[in-house]
Amino acid sequence: MAQPCEPDAALRSALERFADQPKILIALDFDGCVAELVADAADARPVPENAEAIAALADLDGVDVAYVSGRSLESLRELAQPPQGVLLIGSHGAEKDLGEDAPGLELNTTETMARGQIISTLEEVAADAEGAWVEHKPAGAALHVRNVAGDELGEQVLEHGRAALSLVDGAYLKNGKKVLESVVVLATKGEGITDLREHTAPDAVLFAGDDVTDEHGFAVLDGEDIGVKVGDGETAAGHRIAEPKDLAGVLRLIVQRRSASRSDTRPTP
Numbered sequence: 001m002a003q004p005c006e007p008d009a010a011l012r013s014a015l016e017r018f019a020d021q022p023k024i025l026i027a028l029d030f031d032g033c034v035a036e037l038v039a040d041a042a043d044a045r046p047v048p049e050n051a052e053a054i055a056a057l058a059d060l061d062g063v064d065v066a067y068v069s070g071r072s073l074e075s076l077r078e079l080a081q082p083p084q085g086v087l088l089i090g091s092h093g094a095e096k097d098l099g100e101d102a103p104g105l106e107l108n109t110t111e112t113m114a115r116g117q118i119i120s121t122l123e124e125v126a127a128d129a130e131g132a133w134v135e136h137k138p139a140g141a142a143l144h145v146r147n148v149a150g151d152e153l154g155e156q157v158l159e160h161g162r163a164a165l166s167l168v169d170g171a172y173l174k175n176g177k178k179v180l181e182s183v184v185v186l187a188t189k190g191e192g193i194t195d196l197r198e199h200t201a202p203d204a205v206l207f208a209g210d211d212v213t214d215e216h217g218f219a220v221l222d223g224e225d226i227g228v229k230v231g232d233g234e235t236a237a238g239h240r241i242a243e244p245k246d247l248a249g250v251l252r253l254i255v256q257r258r259s260a261s262r263s264d265t266r267p268t269p
């Protein structure tokens with residue numbers, strides 16, 4: 001496996017200041033950030049070096065780690081295998097596991113009907129396009145076109161999905177990488193990060209993500225917070241790394257900096 005690229009100088013110095021804060025929250029997107037993007041959504045797994053760094057961070061005092069994902073909580077738990085204590089935001093902010101008794105996502109009758117219509121509408125669209133498939137999710141569904149031959153055809157299938165969904169009352173749309181999601185509960189990753197901030201009361205937050213929906217997360221950062229965009233594309237994040245494997249360099253720097261400062265301040269016996 002290729003080694004992660006080290007963070008550039010600007011990111012490095014921001015990370016050092018961040019790691020020196022008494023209490024920090026590290027919030028991570030999953031697909032395309034902790035895990036590489038893959039053809040079959042069920043095959044996504046954390047890059048091993050990222051998983052190791054996440055486990056090390058989750059063990060440190062004063063550090064909260066969270067996944068903030070578009071996936072359902074069920075899928076996130078299964079694929080990300082988060083270490084104990086890692087907080088989870090799923091379904092783009094509509095589902096939460098903040099380590100306490102929290103009611104699961106409950107849809108009212110209107111939302112349940114709209115979700116059913118979203119699923120049947122997208123299944124019809126996918127049935128007409130080889131390689132397209134529909135992921136059923138707690139708050140709606142996602143039309144995937146990563147396995148449709150050719151970018152242009154994939155975009156046409158997504159456009160067909162958007163047009164068909166415009167006839168479904170209560171269907172909100174979210175665009176992602178080779179995917180069109182439709183949900184009946186309006187929530188964003190920005191709200192998810194705000195919930196995490198209220199729950200953990202950190203001095204600063206780091207959020208890393210790769211997709212359009214992650215921009216809602218970058219938008220709620222301020223002060224000593226750090227936004228890290230993974231890959232290409234316009235972003236409001238202040239920093240960028242090239243690919244998921246490079247996240248390990250970012251996370252390891254925080255682990256090393258905090259571990260070093262703890263051993264410096266430990267009283268000599």
Ligand SMILES: O=P(O)(O)OC[C@H]1O[C@H](O[C@H]2O[C@H](CO)[C@@H](O)[C@H](O)[C@H]2O)[C@H](O)[C@@H](O)[C@@H]1O
Nearest residue numbers: 030031037038039041069070071146177178179
């Ligand atoms: O917010 P995330 O954790 O990044 O989740 C966003 C969506 O990720 C998944 O789809 C994406 O990743 C798949 C696996 O690499 C890829 O095949 C697909 O093309 C991508 O769009 C997931 O299936 C969705 O439910 C998430 O909302």
